[in-house]
Amino acid sequence: MSATRKEVKTVWLALDYACNNRCQGCYAANSSFKSQPMTLEYALQVLGFAKALGARDCLMIGGEPTLYRNLGELMRQARPLGLEFKLVTNGRKLASLDYLTGLRDAGLSHASISVEGASQETHNRISSSSSFHEVMKAIENCVKLRMNFNTLFTIGPDNAGEIVESAKDLARMGVQHILYNVGLPSPGNQDVEGGAESIHPQTAAAKIVEAYLELKRLGIKVKFNMTIPLCLIDSPMLEAMLEDGYISSGAHCHIFYGKGVVFEANGNVLPCTHFVGHPLLNLKTLEIQTADEFVELWYGESGLHGTFHEALWKYPHLKCQQDCKYWGECVGGCPFLWVHFDPNQVFGQQGEAPS
Ligand SMILES: C[S@@+](CC[C@H](N)C(=O)[O-])C[C@H]1O[C@@H](n2cnc3c(N)ncnc32)[C@H](O)[C@@H]1O
Numbered sequence: 181m182s183a184t185r186k187e188v189k190t191v192w193l194a195l196d197y198a199c200n201n202r203c204q205g206c207y208a209a210n211s212s213f214k215s216q217p218m219t220l221e222y223a224l225q226v227l228g229f230a231k232a233l234g235a236r237d238c239l240m241i242g243g244e245p246t247l248y249r250n251l252g253e254l255m256r257q258a259r260p261l262g263l264e265f266k267l268v269t270n271g272r273k274l275a276s277l278d279y280l281t282g283l284r285d286a287g288l289s290h291a292s293i294s295v296e297g298a299s300q301e302t303h304n305r306i307s308s309s310s311s312f313h314e315v316m317k318a319i320e321n322c323v324k325l326r327m328n329f330n331t332l333f334t335i336g337p338d339n340a341g342e343i344v345e346s347a348k349d350l351a352r353m354g355v356q357h358i359l360y361n362v363g364l365p366s367p368g369n370q371d372v373e374g375g376a377e378s379i380h381p382q383t384a385a386a387k388i389v390e391a392y393l394e395l396k397r398l399g400i401k402v403k404f405n406m407t408i409p410l411c412l413i414d415s416p417m418l419e420a421m422l423e424d425g426y427i428s429s430g431a432h433c434h435i436f437y438g439k440g441v442v443f444e445a446n447g448n449v450l451p452c453t454h455f456v457g458h459p460l461l462n463l464k465t466l467e468i469q470t471a472d473e474f475v476e477l478w479y480g481e482s483g484l485h486g487t488f489h490e491a492l493w494k495y496p497h498l499k500c501q502q503d504c505k506y507w508g509e510c511v512g513g514c515p516f517l518w519v520h521f522d523p524n525q526v527f528g529q530q531g532e533a534p535s
């Protein structure tokens with residue numbers, strides 16, 4: 181059982197960490213949400229590197245990427261690279277139909293809109309903003325323009341009881357892809373005002389199961405991105421959830437699969453967006469100028485791609501090292517969980533691998 185080596189599929193551009201919200205538990209808090217926009221020239225340069233690595237998708241993220249002034253221009257100028265441009269956004273600016281139409285015309289192929297709660301009160305409290313109505317409007321606009329989009333609800337201690345309610349509302353609005361994520365601990369996110377305790381993985385698993393049963397009964401389809409250990413859900417229930425397609429198949433962990441690379445404006449390269457402030461390397465310090473140099477650095481014999489994955493990957497628990505039939509689909513939970521939670525407590529002291 182070792183980390184597999186796959187080609188990069190997705191490049192993430194953290195265009196700027198400035199943000200008009202301050203969500204509880206946000207991993208980007210480690211940037212202090214300081215504005216340092218990526219220059220258009222640098223963005224185009226790293227997209228060239230990404231293309232040379234084999235990337236197909238470019239996810240534009242931050243901070244809040246819609247605050248980045250060159251968003252449309254970036255997509256227009258990068259069009260010859262043939263990448264699919266996708267946006268991960270708090271949705272506030274998409275409340276303007278003109279703005280959204282402009283992004284679509286510039287080449288945006290997909291948007292992921294974050295919703296922090298089912299009710300206005302919860303969403304606004306978690307995001308420290310009064311943006312709920314803007315987000316709802318953004319969703320209406322995406323439906324109106326027939327955009328490819330999903331909603332993304334990050335489950336935390338403050339909104340875990342609103343999964344079903346949010347899915348009902350979003351389904352009623354015509355959202356086809358309703359996704360749920362589990363809030364993960366990350367360095368820096370405990371500092372956000374208002375507290376940022378991460379949800380315990382066992383609590384998250386219990387809430388997910390409860391919501392699945394109710395949503396299945398109601399005939400509403402959603403997906404849970406399982407960044408927590410799959411075996412926190414009892415086997416027969418887990419099998420039913422997998423079969424019904426409520427759990428996204430295949431792990432999303434970029435560290436394990438090595439399918440993603442993140443570029444920040446300051447030249448930092450991260451293995452996953454949650455590593456804000458903890459770069460693998462800095463392209464500007466290393467004076468990497470060409471795609472060939474970057475490809476060598478990444479895939480070369482002594483390149484980062486393999487060595488980093490092997491050095492970093494640790495099995496969180498004995499169970500995962502045994503013959504677990506879910507290994508691969510599950511990678512033992514996101515490594516960030518184990519920064520904050522004790523695997524022995526979460527998995528139980530001994531335990532047997534699911535077979
Ligand atoms: C960091 S935001 C950046 C893009 C944009 N500002 C937004 O809110 O969508 C991207 C997504 O990550 C989620 N997120 C933030 N901190 C997280 C954490 N610690 N664990 C899991 N997801 C997190 C947010 O809820 C949001 O859906």
Ligand code: SF4
Pocket residue numbers: 199200201202203206207208242243244270294307
């Ligand atoms: S989750 Fe997005 S909107 Fe919320 S503070 Fe983080 S970057 Fe800003």
Ligand code: SF4
Pocket residue numbers: 409410411412499500501504505506507508510511512513533534
């Ligand atoms: S890989 Fe590990 S965490 Fe995942 S289901 Fe198997 S034993 Fe549990």
